[in-house]
Amino acid sequence: MSHENLDNYIGAYGERFPFADENVRMLHSYAGYVIDSIGERQRVDILSLGIGYQTVATRIVEELGERLGSYVILEGAAAVIAKFKAEWPLKR
16 A cells, blocks of 8 residues: 655645635635534534645634534644644634
8 A cells, every 4th residue: 555645735725726716715615514504503523624725624613613512624744734733823
């Protein structure tokens, strides 16, 4: 079994990536779909696959606030994780 170094793709999450704007718009829409699907539930636990542009995580944390019981993000690229930790504005 071969293992690919996912850190090689960190450039795909920068502003200079040709599809960055499209990706962010799509992720913003997806986050809205997730939040709408939760409805009025008072406590939710969420698992996200990938950090990406931090768009989904930011919207989920900001809009669900105290209703968010736990939020786990599964990410395979160490460079993306390090970038997230350095830039994440919403410490809880």
